[in-house]
Amino acid sequence: xxxxxxxxxxxxxxxxxxxxxxxxxxxxxxxxxxxxxxxxxxxxxxxxxxxxxxxxxxxxxxxxxxxxxxxxxxxxxxxxxxxxxxxxxxxxxxxxxxxxxxxxxxxxxxxxxxxxxxxxxxxxxxxxxxxxxxxxxxxxxxxxxxxxxxxxxxxxxxxxxxxxxxxxxxxxxxxxxxxxxxxxxxxxxxxxxxxxxxxxxxxxxxxxxxxxxxxxxxxxxxxxxxxxxxxxxxxxxxxxxxxxxxxxxxxxxxxxxxxxxxxxxxxxxxxxxxxxxxxxxxxxxxxxxxxxxxxxxxxxxxxxxxxxxxxxxxxxxxxxxxxxxxxxxxxxxxxxxxxxxxxxxxxxxxxxxxxxxxxxxxxxxxxxxxxxxxxxxxxxxxxxxxxxxxxxxxxxxxxxxxxxxxxxxxxxxxxxxxxxxxxxxxxxxxxxxxx
Amino acid sequence: xxxxxxxxxxxxxxxxxxxxxxxxxxxxxxxxxxxxxxxxxxxxxxxxxxxxxxxxxxxxxxxxxxxx
Numbered sequence: 001x002x003x004x005x006x007x008x009x010x011x012x013x014x015x016x017x018x019x020x021x022x023x024x025x026x027x028x029x030x031x032x033x034x035x036x037x038x039x040x041x042x043x044x045x046x047x048x049x050x051x052x053x054x055x056x057x058x059x060x061x062x063x064x065x066x067x068x069x070x071x072x073x074x075x076x077x078x079x080x081x082x083x084x085x086x087x088x089x090x091x092x093x094x095x096x097x098x099x100x101x102x103x104x105x106x107x108x109x110x111x112x113x114x115x116x117x118x119x120x121x122x123x124x125x126x127x128x129x130x131x132x133x134x135x136x137x138x139x140x141x142x143x144x145x146x147x148x149x150x151x152x153x154x155x156x157x158x159x160x161x162x163x164x165x166x167x168x169x170x171x172x173x174x175x176x177x178x179x180x181x182x183x184x185x186x187x188x189x190x191x192x193x194x195x196x197x198x199x200x201x202x203x204x205x206x207x208x209x210x211x212x213x214x215x216x217x218x219x220x221x222x223x224x225x226x227x228x229x230x231x232x233x234x235x236x237x238x239x240x241x242x243x244x245x246x247x248x249x250x251x252x253x254x255x256x257x258x259x260x261x262x263x264x265x266x267x268x269x270x271x272x273x274x275x276x277x278x279x280x281x282x283x284x285x286x287x288x289x290x291x292x293x294x295x296x297x298x299x300x301x302x303x304x305x306x307x308x309x310x311x312x313x314x315x316x317x318x319x320x321x322x323x324x325x326x327x328x329x330x331x332x333x334x335x336x337x338x339x340x341x342x343x344x345x346x347x348x349x350x351x352x353x354x355x356x357x358x359x360x361x362x363x364x365x366x367x368x369x370x371x372x373x374x375x376x377x378x379x380x381x382x383x384x385x386x387x388x389x390x391x392x393x394x395x396x397x398x399x400x401x402x403x404x405x406x407x408x409x410x411x412x413x414x415x416x417x418x419x420x421x422x423x424x425x426x427x428x429x430x431x432x433x434x435x
Numbered sequence: 436x437x438x439x440x441x442x443x444x445x446x447x448x449x450x451x452x453x454x455x456x457x458x459x460x461x462x463x464x465x466x467x468x469x470x471x472x473x474x475x476x477x478x479x480x481x482x483x484x485x486x487x488x489x490x491x492x493x494x495x496x497x498x499x500x501x502x503x
Contacts, residue, residue: 038488049460056457215488344454344472371469373454377492 001232002240006032006210007432009231009244011218011259014042015058015067015412016400017250018201018212019419022074025210027423028432032242033205033212034233039195040202040214042250043374044412046193051323053193054286054370057380058412059314059330060187061197066408067416075207076200080188083317086298089158090358091151095296104155111151119146128180133172142172150304158301161308161334163410164282164380169338174384181409191320221247221260227395228260245430246396248422252382253277253403256392266393276387277403279379281342283307283351286370287329292316293359293366294329305354307347309333329366331355341375381405385414390422396429398422444498445480445487447473451494458486458495 008024010017013035024031039045043057060083061067071078087098089107099106104124109117123146127133133142143156156175157167163178190197202212213235220232222241230244249256253273257265287293292313294300302309311331315322322328333351335342348371356362374380382403390404400422405414452472459467466479467486473494487495 037491042491047457047460054460056455344469370456370460371454372456375453377451378453378455 002238003243004032004240005243006030007244007430008032008246008248008426009034009242010248010250011221011231011256012036012042012250012401013040013198013202013212013214014250014401014415015044015198016402016415016419017042017248018198018205019067019070019416020248020250020400020422021210021212022076022201022204023070023419023423024426025205025208026074027427029210029426030432031205031210032244033210034216034218034231034235034242035212035214036217038215040212041195041198043378044194044415045198046190046195048193049286049370050288051326052286052288052328052369053321055194055284055330056372057374058194059312059332060189061194062409062413063186063188065185066413066420070416070420071200074201074204076204079190079192079197079200081191081318082186082188084298085185085187086296087158087162088296088298088300089155090300090302091154091304095300097296107155108152111155112147112149116147116149116152120152124176124179127172127176132176135171135173137172138168139170139172139175140167142175154303157308158303158310161301161303161310161332162299164332164334165280165384166334166336166338167308171384177407178410185409189314189318191318193321218251218259221249221256221394221397223260223264223394223397226264226393228397231259246398246426248398248400250399250401252377252401253388253392253399254382255377256397256399260394260397264394269388269393272388277383278339279376279383280338280381281335281340281373281375282338282380283333283335283342283347284372284374285331285333285348285351285355285368286372287331287355288322288367288369289327289329289361289365290325291361291365292327292329293361302354302358305358306350307333307335307354309351309354309358311355311359328369338380342373344373347373381410385410390418391425398425445475445482445484446496446498447475448494448496451492453492453494455491457489457491461489462486 007029010033045056160167222229315328335347385405386407400418466476
């Protein structure tokens with residue numbers, strides 16, 4: 001078998017893997033990234049389809065936060081244009097736009113008495129300022145202690161769609177934390193698609209002599225006597241042993257175990273994985289039309305349907321995503337259960353029925369371009385933030401990505417932050433050039 | 436004499452398929468569709484196997500099938 005040496009080997013070129021590699025390279029570590037797919041970015045990438053630019057997962061990225069901070073630090077361009085975080089709730093057939101300040105109170109007061117509004121807002125204020133609610137209760141059940149009003153509950157159901165988790169499955173603690181973190185956050189999307197954004201990290205990595213190999217499968221993580229020594233990869237017809245002082249896996253904690261061999265992991269760790277690293281299911285539809293099916297330039301929630309659905313006419317903000325004189329409506333929905341594999345046919349039928357009822361011109365103009373499900377081994381999130389540590393019981397073997405995101409906003413910032421934590425640890429453990 | 440030979444057949448492992456639709460997006464022959472797990476239109480499929488590379492969960496598998 002051929003052999004090569006790097007300081008660090010990274011498996012998977014998603015946001016976590018590429019951020020980790022770019023930071024390592026920036027600090028002088030010779031790094032190899034291997035990616036099984038023919039393109040980089042994982043669920044933070046994009047592709048062209050019938051003239052449209054469609055996402056593999058992420059639709060927007062936080063600006064001015066940890067992701068942009070890493071891009072700047074490693075000298076990568078961050079070609080992201082602002083995204084309007086304006087939220088509209090279509091409730092009872094009418095649109096309610098959430099005000100930037102005092103928006104939640106204003107929204108609730110449309111449907112509830114002053115006393116009921118006060119009860120909900122006081123509970124939220126306590127949850128924000130004093131003590132988070134329990135993780136043992138869903139946000140729906142937590143709210144039911146303060147209101148039974150269906151329209152008020154619909155507002156929160158909409159907000160949990162934004163957090164990509166079913167209202168009945170979202171732990172109350174997590175909902176409150178995300179709501180708090182989301183306040184005042186800004187976001188954007190790359191007009192040329194997420195692949196273009198992620199390619200900027202590849203450029204930064206390769207500019208300093210490190211490598212990103214796509215279409216290259218990791219066959220095995222070499223773990224011996226409680227320590228990792230590198231990985232074995234398949235590149236074309238070759239099997240290559242990559243000796244490395246540290247290995248970072250961005251393919252999810254469960255697959256990290258499979259690649260290393262279960263026998264290398266402590267029983268308690270494996271139990272934690274089973275209990276806490278649970279993939280979340282989600283549904284996405286790309287819909288084309290001749291004119292915008294929704295005129296609002298931000299996100300519109302349809303929180304009273306069979307499923308939790310939100311829509312945005314992304315071509316209004318990013319005309320680059322659609323061919324000339326065509327529009328792209330993107331719809332996202334949480335299935336009946338976030339933590340179980342979904343029944344694709346049933347779920348999509350429910351979402352389409354919701355769209356037909358909520359969008360007047362849907363039947364006449366909409367053409368469903370593409371349907372995506374995220375579940376099981378390619379989920380919306382591999383786990384809710386804070387599930388487990390980035391370090392594994394195998395020395396110098398780390399996980400990054402959404403399975404090991406710390407308590408920061410869901411999604412890409414969590415992936416990027418996990419990468420920063422891992423790189424900071426590697427900097428403590430070993431010097432560049434030790435390989 | 437009729438000789439048996441092996442040919443490659445593309446199949447969808449329905450347990451693994453998540454329905455992400457990436458294979459559909461990259462199929463040059465529009466031979467894949469999904470309204471649930473992905474399905475292969477055998478008439479259109481040219482066995483180019485590009486979809487196998489684009490499947491993130493290894494749900495598209497090549498099997499060898501005996502034909503007469």
